[in-house]
Amino acid sequence: MPVCVLVLNERDAAESLVTSLRDAGTHLLRVALVAPDAEPTSSGGPTAERIDDVDLLNPSLARNRRQRSMSRWLMPFGFLAGATFTQITTLDTFARFGTIGEVVIGGLLGLGSGLMGSYAAAASVPSDNEDGVRILRNRHKENSWLLLLETRPGVELPWTLVQKVRPQQVVRLSEL
Known part of the structure; x- marks a missing residue:
């Protein structure tokens, strides 16, 4: 499955992107919001996960x-x-x-x-995603929010909506 992880500065940008994608009719198989360690995992919106609980981000x-x-x-x-x-x-x-x-x-x-x-x-056996996961874990240590988006094979994210939230970095993980 195509997996894309966005590195964001704040939670509001992640929540607005998820809402925009759903409004645009983009079918997402999985959405996971990963909070920095210093931030609370729940604050009214969708519950954020710990990085060690997300299987794609935990080697x-x-x-x-x-x-x-x-x-x-x-x-x-x-x-x-x-x-x-x-x-x-x-x-x-x-x-x-x-x-x-x-x-x-x-x-x-x-x-x-x-x-x-x-x-x-x-x-x-090393994982194909090893380098990407290492980059994301480093950004997580720098107190960035991570938004994991998984789509069906052959379905691309609407990149115009993604660019509106101005992510710090976009990391594509290979199929698992």
């Missing part, structure tokens, strides 16, 4: 999501690989548990290896 949440996704296929594959390895080798490491117990223990060790592999792989 650790994205890494955890990648890890869970990878573990769904690495753990069963690891179990099968461990059980197969135990069957095809002549090693009797767990022979005291019987032939079935030995295969199950080998499979469980493979399952654990798959889990460890999912953590290692998720940590080693």
